[in-house]
Amino acid sequence: MLTPTCARCQEPFEITEADQAYYVKRQVPLPKFCPKDRLKRRLAFRNERKLYARKCDASGKIIISNVRPDAPFPVYHTDEWQKQTHEVPQLEGFDFNKTFRQQFRELWLKTPRMHKATAGNEENSEYSNHCGNCRNCYFIFNSEEDQDCMYLKFGDKCSDCVDCHNIILSQLCYECVNVKNCYNLKFSDDCESSSDSAFLRNCRSVKNSMFCYGIDHQEYCLFNEKLSKEEYQKRIQEFRLDSYAGLETAKKRWEEFSAQWPKMRHIILNSENCSGESIYNSKNCSDCFTISNCEDCRYVLNSVDTKDSYDFFAYGMKTALMYECITIANCYDLKFCNYCMYSNSLEYCESCWSCEDCFGCVGLKKAKFCIFNKKYSEEEYKALIAKIKEHMIKTGEYGEFFPEEFSAFPYEDSLAQDYFPMGTEQKQVAMPEGILSVDQLPDLIAHAELNLSDQIFFCPVEQKPFKFQANEIKFYKKVGVALPRVSFEARYRRRNQLIPFPY
Numbered sequence: 423m424l425t426p427t428c429a430r431c432q433e434p435f436e437i438t439e440a441d442q443a444y445y446v447k448r449q450v451p452l453p454k455f456c457p458k459d460r461l462k463r464r465l466a467f468r469n470e471r472k473l474y475a476r477k478c479d480a481s482g483k484i485i486i487s488n489v490r491p492d493a494p495f496p497v498y499h500t501d502e503w504q505k506q507t508h509e510v511p512q513l514e515g516f517d518f519n520k521t522f523r524q525q526f527r528e529l530w531l532k533t534p535r536m537h538k539a540t541a542g543n544e545e546n547s548e549y550s551n552h553c554g555n556c557r558n559c560y561f562i563f564n565s566e567e568d569q570d571c572m573y574l575k576f577g578d579k580c581s582d583c584v585d586c587h588n589i590i591l592s593q594l595c596y597e598c599v600n601v602k603n604c605y606n607l608k609f610s611d612d613c614e615s616s617s618d619s620a621f622l623r624n625c626r627s628v629k630n631s632m633f634c635y636g637i638d639h640q641e642y643c644l645f646n647e648k649l650s651k652e653e654y655q656k657r658i659q660e661f662r663l664d665s666y667a668g669l670e671t672a673k674k675r676w677e678e679f680s681a682q683w684p685k686m687r688h689i690i691l692n693s694e695n696c697s698g699e700s701i702y703n704s705k706n707c708s709d710c711f712t713i714s715n716c717e718d719c720r721y722v723l724n725s726v727d728t729k730d731s732y733d734f735f736a737y738g739m740k741t742a743l744m745y746e747c748i749t750i751a752n753c754y755d756l757k758f759c760n761y762c763m764y765s766n767s768l769e770y771c772e773s774c775w776s777c778e779d780c781f782g783c784v785g786l787k788k789a790k791f792c793i794f795n796k797k798y799s800e801e802e803y804k805a806l807i808a809k810i811k812e813h814m815i816k817t818g819e820y821g822e823f824f825p826e827e828f829s830a831f832p833y834e835d836s837l838a839q840d841y842f843p844m845g846t847e848q849k850q851v852a853m854p855e856g857i858l859s860v861d862q863l864p865d866l867i868a869h870a871e872l873n874l875s876d877q878i879f880f881c882p883v884e885q886k887p888f889k890f891q892a893n894e895i896k897f898y899k900k901v902g903v904a905l906p907r908v909s910f911e912a913r914y915r916r917r918n919q920l921i922p923f924p925y
């Protein structure tokens with residue numbers, strides 16, 4: 423076991439013998455940063471939910487993108503980018519009098535990028551990111567095959583759900599986290615196959631119940647007490663979720679009642695020799711979070727079907743041999759790469775799709791044996807790569823992920839800001855003119871007019887303006903809950919605290 427000092431936080435960190443064997447196998451030097459600083463650096467390269475209206479530099483049209491309008495590189499709508507009818511810039515040769523990063527920067531600044539991450543069609547769902555095959559959705563992220571949903575993260579095959587995290591095959595759910603197969607469930611987490619209920623935690627097959635923890639196959643339960651149908655219906659009258667004041671009281675009662683149990687269960691299911699949290703059907707994975715069907719991994723998060731990988735964040739899907747990579751799917755043997763798909767044997771590449779044997783490339787599609795986007799013969803490529811790596815070892819660049827300055831996003835827009843916040847000292851901001859206080863919202867949802875969506879309110883938590891969507895107000899009416907009085911961002915942050923994360 424080695425215990426080097428992290429070059430960033432100056433704390434010692436462990437490199438086990440198994441880690442060393444992995445680094446030898448992947449032919450990379452030992453990492454200079456501790457696992458936490460490596461993760462923080464990688465997460466600065468992923469912006470899931472900060473969206474901007476900006477110009478598509480190919481068509482000139484205004485598009486919704488996760489890249490800010492003032493980004494220093496061209497941004498194309500993904501459909502335009504995928505056509506690859508544009509000329510992709512390249513650098514002529516490798517200059518051994520310069521560092522890799524100096525040269526890569528040049529390419530990085532002039533190569534067109536995709537406007538956001540999409541996987542499949544999006545129908546009337548342009549305010550989304552990292553989504554595929556969703557219809558009529560708004561502000562949903564990392565989600566697939568959803569319909570009529572708003573404000574989801576990791577929503578899979580859901581309809582009519584609002585403000586949920588990690589939700590699968592569910593309908594009419596609101597403010598739920600980690601739920602599967604649920605219907606008309608509200609303010610609940612870690613539940614399966616439950617319906618017409620609110621404030622449940624760790625429940626399975628529960629119907630018509632409120633304020634329950636850890637019950638199974640039950641109906642008409644209140645505060646974990648089984649009641650008759652009549653008694654239940656009578657007693658729940660007291661809890662008015664359709665009133666803001668009533669909802670606040672209910673939340674307080676739930677907080678008091680549920681405080682006696684842990685917030686989240688420790689989940690490692692059908693797995694062998696694993697450590698971390700939220701691990702399903704995996705083997706020999708240590709320090710991994712939210713993974714399924716993974717094997718021989720360490721420091722892997724939010725991934726499925728990933729093998730033999732270290733320091734990897736999202737997505738996997740038939741992926742193996744990832745080292746220091748983020749936002750990758752269907753790839754094999756990648757090192758230090760960001761947002762690459764369907765590719766093999768890449769190093770230091772960004773936004774490359776269906777590529778093979780490339781080094782230091784940006785925005786390429788279906789390319790092979792390229793360095794700084796320039797094509798070489800196989801022999802030339804192999805000889806030059808060996809020389810470049812030698813050079814980069816001398817300059818101290820080889821073996822480390824890109825530094826944050828190479829992210830397409832400012833730190834504050836990235837996932838790193840969610841988990842390692844910087845510069846968040848909340849300043850009290852005076853409410854701008856023309857913006858309404860949330861105190862002016864009606865207490866009862868029945869009194870909320872749909873034209874409230876024309877007004878702008880001020881979020882007391884984020885200290886920023888926010889709006890309701892007309893469809894959102896309709897949803898609250900349908901499920902009978904009062905309007906929330908904080909913005910999506912504040913609601914998101916509160917839910918995100920329930921998602922397992924190592925730090």
Ligand SMILES: [Zn+2]
Pocket residue numbers: 428429430431432433455456457458459
């Ligand atoms: Zn560190």
